Structures are given as C-alpha cells and as structure tokens.
Amino acid sequence: MTQNPPPSQQTPNSPRRIPNRRVLIVGNYCHDVLIQNGAVVAETLGGAASFISNVLDSSSVSCDLVSKVGHDFRYEVSHAPIVVPEKETTVFEAYFDLGIGHADRVLKRVSACDPILPSDIPDSRFDFGMAVGVGGEILPETLEKMVEICDVVAVDIQALIRVFDPVDGAVKLVNLKESGFHHVLHRIGFLKASSDEALFMDVEEMKRLCCVVVTSGEKGCRIYHKDDETAVPPFLAKQVDPTGAGDSFLGGLVVGLVEGLDVPDAALLGNLFGSITVEHIGQPKFDLTMLQRVKDEVQRRKKQCNLSSSQNNDHDEFHARLSPARFQDSPLQPKLLVNGLSCDR
C-alpha cells in the first residue's frame, strides 16, 4: 500500500493520492454498571470510544470507529460496532462507596469482548488515531498498525497498563515499561494519563518521546513536552458522576488539534468537555447553543493566533471567553477561573 507522507513532509509534488480520513477511534464499547452501597444506581453505555465519539460527533469532526461488542449489546450508537455473536459485550462494574458523585471508584471488568486486531482496522490513512481501549482490547500489534496508518496517534494510558484480576476482574495497573507496548511509544504523538495512572510511567522519559498530558479532575491538566511544562486551568462543574471525564477530555483535545489549535488551547477544550461530562450520568448530551458558542470562540481564537506574529502563550483569555459560553444556560454561577483559581466576575 502506498502511504501519504505525513503533512509536515508533504511538498506540492508529493505523491498524495487519497486525502486522509480525519480521526480513527479504536476501543470497545461497554456496558457500565454503577453501584453504590451494594445497589445498582445506573446502567449506561460506556467505553472511552463512546464518550470520545460523542464529543467528536457533537463537534462535527468526522471519525471512523472500530469497536467490538457481543450479541447482548443494548445501545443504539451512531458508529456501528463489530458484533461478535459468540461473545458478550465488555461489562464494567464501578463501585462508588463514597457516592457516585465522588471521584474515588473501584472498577471491575466482569465480562470482556474480543480484542481488536490489526485486520479489524481499515487500510486507510488518518490524520489522527486514538487508541482508547478500556478492557485490554488494544494489543501491541493493534497499536503498531495505528502508528503505521495515522499521522498522529493519541493514546490513553489505560488502554496499555490495565490488567484484570482473574477472579473478580478488579482493574490493576502495571508499569508502562512492563506493559508490552514500550517498543511502540516513540512513535506516538500524545499520551494521556490521569494523575493516578501517571504514577505508572516515567514522565521524565515519556515527555522526551511524545507530548504527555496528565489530567487531575477538578484541577484541570498539565502538559509535559521536552523541557516545557504547562498547567491548563479547569472549568467549574457540579460533579454528579466522574465516569468518562478523561475520555471526553481526550475527545476535546483531539477536536482542538483537528481545528488547528495549539496544544494548550486544545487541552483547554479537553477540560471543557471533561467538565461537562462529570455533570451527567453516562453520555452527556451537549447543548447545541453551547456547542455553537464554543465553535465561534475556537474560530475567533484561531484568527487571533494567526494575526499575532509572536507565539501567543496566554490561554487565560481563551479560557475566560469559553467559560461564559459553557455556563450561559447552566445553574452554576458564571465564574472566571484563572490559573485554577476561581474569582467572581
């Protein structure tokens, strides 16, 4: 197969045969069961792929999605999964002993569908690939194929370092070095980890290989790349269920990158979508007016950055403009958050 050179290496005479497709998402949908004090509180569509495609679809970013489910898959989704008739859909039970609004949860994978194989992935080229497994469905050879066919690959570390207790399915983490993926990591563009997961990698080593983004719930996120470290401020949210925040964050980050924002601005969009997600149980339905306001702010920000001759590293203004766009119709008081501190307007 003839591959297009990555955009940075394309010249007017490059043999660019077929335009890239935009985004490839690889990861299984799952059924999430939320449990508090021994009782089932909610059952929802889960899996990073579902949260991410929700963000991309709502933002009009076209994507292909490769996911496997079993005969018992119960949800209508806009990107059809591969159905494996002899298997059951991946199921996660999430135990919230402190209440489902609380960030602390214990996850158990109680059923696992099949892994995604390189042959399940289309032989096209993509601008962005997203390796976003939740239940061990991304294999080293799956990621190897993704880095071959995608110009930039963003990886959620949870796809690489999760292992599952053979008896009760409890999720445990192994160090990235022992994950079986270490040899591919120099070929990925972005590695996203929550602050708990970041303890299972050497950030100093990884930031030399790719852009590392560490999310910290209500505190926002930090970006590490080479010798740079950038804190990206959060948005206020009334947390109801933390499930999917990291996934929606990654979706927002990729929407920003596809739109041509620089990485801190794109991460700010990630924070925005993460903050909206924690206000819902299951998949958030994004308000159309809010989405339009956010799109307008993104276009405005792009123009502003194009006009400015010097590198514009001041993201506070973009944050200050996104905040009211997000809170306009919300019961939360619109507040300005600067460097993680909230101030009344």
Ligand SMILES: Nc1ncnc2c1ncn2[C@@H]1O[C@H](COP(=O)(O)OP(=O)(O)O)[C@@H](O)[C@H]1O
């Ligand atoms: N309580 C919260 N308030 C505001 N934003 C939040 C909150 N929780 C999560 N977010 C946003 O979602 C992102 C991902 O959340 P986090 O909890 O760090 O990830 P994960 O779901 O992978 O554990 C955060 O960086 C932040 O931008």
Ligand SMILES: O=P([O-])([O-])O[C@@H]1[C@@H](O)[C@H](O)[C@@H](O)[C@H](O)[C@@H]1O
């Ligand atoms: O909450 P989060 O860490 O972003 O991502 C979650 C996964 O950790 C979990 O395994 C899955 O069942 C949820 O649907 C969601 O994808």
